[in-house]
Amino acid sequence: MTPAVEFRAVSRHFGTTRAVDAVDLIVPEGSFFAMLGPSGSGKTTCLRLISGFEKPSGGNILIFGENAGNVPPHLRNVNTVFQDYALFPHLNVRDNVAYGLMVKGMARAQRHARAEEMLALVHLDTYGDRKPAQLSGGQRQRVALARALVNEPRVLLLDEPLGALDLKLREAMQDELKALQKRLGITFIFVTHDQHEALSMADSLAVFNAGKIAQIGTPEDIYARPRSRFVADFVGSSNILPPHLTQSLGGPAAWSSLRPESVVLTPADPSLTGIVTGLRYLGAATRVTLQCQGTDVSVLVPTGQPLPEPGASAGLRIAATDLHIMAVE
Amino acid sequence: MTALLPATSLADRLTALFWRRPNLLLVLLITPPLLWLGVVYLGSLAALLLQSFYSIDEFSGLVVPEFTLKTYAELLRPSNFDILLRTLAMSAAVTIGCAILAFPIAYLAARYARGRWKAVFYLGIMLPLWSSYLVKVYAWKLILAKEGILTWTAESLGAGFVIEAVLQLPWIGGNSLSTAFLGTWLVFVYVWLPFMILPVQASLERVPQSMIEASADLGATAAQTFRNITLPLALPGLIAGSIFTFSLTMGDYIIPQIIGTSASFIGMAVYKLQGTAGNIPLAAAFAVVPIAIMLVYLALAKRAGAFDAL
Numbered sequence: 060m061t062p063a064v065e066f067r068a069v070s071r072h073f074g075t076t077r078a079v080d081a082v083d084l085i086v087p088e089g090s091f092f093a094m095l096g097p098s099g100s101g102k103t104t105c106l107r108l109i110s111g112f113e114k115p116s117g118g119n120i121l122i123f124g125e126n127a128g129n130v131p132p133h134l135r136n137v138n139t140v141f142q143d144y145a146l147f148p149h150l151n152v153r154d155n156v157a158y159g160l161m162v163k164g165m166a167r168a169q170r171h172a173r174a175e176e177m178l179a180l181v182h183l184d185t186y187g188d189r190k191p192a193q194l195s196g197g198q199r200q201r202v203a204l205a206r207a208l209v210n211e212p213r214v215l216l217l218d219e220p221l222g223a224l225d226l227k228l229r230e231a232m233q234d235e236l237k238a239l240q241k242r243l244g245i246t247f248i249f250v251t252h253d254q255h256e257a258l259s260m261a262d263s264l265a266v267f268n269a270g271k272i273a274q275i276g277t278p279e280d281i282y283a284r285p286r287s288r289f290v291a292d293f294v295g296s297s298n299i300l301p302p303h304l305t306q307s308l309g310g311p312a313a314w315s316s317l318r319p320e321s322v323v324l325t326p327a328d329p330s331l332t333g334i335v336t337g338l339r340y341l342g343a344a345t346r347v348t349l350q351c352q353g354t355d356v357s358v359l360v361p362t363g364q365p366l367p368e369p370g371a372s373a374g375l376r377i378a379a380t381d382l383h384i385m386a387v388e
Numbered sequence: 389m390t391a392l393l394p395a396t397s398l399a400d401r402l403t404a405l406f407w408r409r410p411n412l413l414l415v416l417l418i419t420p421p422l423l424w425l426g427v428v429y430l431g432s433l434a435a436l437l438l439q440s441f442y443s444i445d446e447f448s449g450l451v452v453p454e455f456t457l458k459t460y461a462e463l464l465r466p467s468n469f470d471i472l473l474r475t476l477a478m479s480a481a482v483t484i485g486c487a488i489l490a491f492p493i494a495y496l497a498a499r500y501a502r503g504r505w506k507a508v509f510y511l512g513i514m515l516p517l518w519s520s521y522l523v524k525v526y527a528w529k530l531i532l533a534k535e536g537i538l539t540w541t542a543e544s545l546g547a548g549f550v551i552e553a554v555l556q557l558p559w560i561g562g563n564s565l566s567t568a569f570l571g572t573w574l575v576f577v578y579v580w581l582p583f584m585i586l587p588v589q590a591s592l593e594r595v596p597q598s599m600i601e602a603s604a605d606l607g608a609t610a611a612q613t614f615r616n617i618t619l620p621l622a623l624p625g626l627i628a629g630s631i632f633t634f635s636l637t638m639g640d641y642i643i644p645q646i647i648g649t650s651a652s653f654i655g656m657a658v659y660k661l662q663g664t665a666g667n668i669p670l671a672a673a674f675a676v677v678p679i680a681i682m683l684v685y686l687a688l689a690k691r692a693g694a695f696d697a698l
Binding site: 112131139143 | 693
């Protein structure tokens with residue numbers, strides 16, 4: 060099957076800055092693909108390369124097998140949900156959604172009917188006559204989504220789509236986006252710096268660092284088997300153990316990652332001891348941070364189990380099989 | 389150490405007073421400008437309006453303070469009506485010329501100029517406003533004169549026939565550029581251009597790049613994006629700029645006197661009527677015309693949705 064989007068050694072340089080540096084990437088058709096990374100890592104530039112707002116300095120971008128290098132944005136069957144939504148303030152919601160059809164020359168009645176269908180899809184049926192300024196953040200987000208989907212794109216790009224929403228709305232929209240993608244079967248590519256969002260929504264994701272892809276894989280791959288310290292650190296919540304600790308726990312002399320939930324606090328026969336430096340109550344569990352031979356190690360203790368006092372010494376039991384040895388430092 | 393401190397200075401007491409009565413500060417701030425605007429400006433405007441409903445006694449030359457529409461009827465006399473039409477046509481032409489010239493400059497400044505270049509842009513736009521208006525107009529008279537630098541340059545380049553051909557055109561042509569309506573138009577466009585550029589630039593500045601991109605993303609060509617997005621969003625700025633260029637041209641009495649055919653414009657008519665002719669009511673009636681036109685213009689612009697993007 061032809062991938063929806065393929066990057067072949069794509070670079071984008073701004074002066075001496077290599078925003079995107081020889082990136083190879085394959086986004087399978089019909090997938091929900093996330094580009095995750097800190098700001099300035101090149102993920103948004105990659106998205107803009109797909110939409111055509113940036114031209115590659117080198118390499119080829121293929122959209123459904125066709126070289127998109129010289130195709131301007133308006134001729135790409137790819138639509139974008141912008142970070143700031145970019146709704147047209149002088150048009151009402153219906154005309155915003157119908158805009159893509161209007162510029163294609165569709166008759167007024169017909170395009171308004173289509174726009175209403177799209178608005179129904181995002182549960183904004185009765186909002187057609189309002190101006191964008193009269194909507195809440197979450198509603199604007201939905202209008203932006205409907206507007207991008209009205210052209211029936213083969214790839215939908217979402218640039219930090221939920222960044223401006225509050226937590227509760229964000230979680231609701233995550234579920235809704237996921238359901239919408241399943242229903243429409245369109246390839247969704249979304250950019251985010253929020254690892255939880257990427258892990259919970261994507262079928263597969265690429266972690267960006269300094270213009271390069273640090274790792275591509277399923278959320279489970281990325282979370283449980285990070286390839287490098289950067290990925291482990293950025294995706295977060297994993298412990299990163301230096302070579303001497305890995306070795307003392309029965310592994311090779313290499314950096315390894317260790318999930319906090321796989322560590323057990325125990326006074327008897329510990330594989331490692333440390334001093335408790337912090338406790339953070341998370342609801343279902345408490346995250347206990349210990350200092351072990353100069354390295355911070357976090358342990359998740361389910362609520363209800365005894366907790367150590369800060370400053371006390373505690374033993375940790377770690378199975379060597381739970382250590383994930385990282386291929387790249 | 390107490391938690392609450394006593395008011396020791398006058399500044400303390402004043403600050404406390406304004407804190408207790410927040411509206412007091414507002415009233416103090418707004419009263420002088422309101423008095424200025426209300427009494428001095430609106431008051432004289434009302435006096436003007438009142439005068440325009442008086443008439444002049446043809447024999448004694450004295451103002452008859454009785455309500456009449458006679459003076460307004462006089463505006464419709466062919467010689468006076470010509471002045472109105474001429475001024476209106478010139479104002480419209482100047483506004484259109486300014487808009488066409490200003491838009492690309494404003495677009496460039498709003499979209500592409502950054503940092504130092506932005507400063508250069510503002511300086512370039514404002515610099516002509518720093519020198520005297522009269523000096524600039526007389527400079528233009530020399531530039532446009534038959535023996536002036538423009539004709540000389542054109543002739544040196546073998547393009548003198550272009551100016552000749554343009555001057556042959558009916559109505560806007562003439563003996564030389566400095567004595568043709570075309571020259572009047574050129575100078576008007578020159579002196580009022582900054583008043584168009586700045587508001588258009590300000591309105592374009594508020595159009596985020598992502599909005600232009602969203603339009604292209606949805607399949608619009610560059611021309612469609614301009615027509616459907618950029619222009620409507622810049623419209624409040626264009627309207628604001630056109631209010632300046634339109635009303636400044638309508639009220640000006642110096643440029644048409646120095647450059648052009650010396651045919652009368654509203655400003656010149658007012659100048660002569662209230663001075664040598666002593667016909668204050670007719671001068672007032674003339675002066676009311678631009679105000680009425682601007683009100684109609686704004687109402688039409690509002691109806692056309694020019695301020696929807698505000």
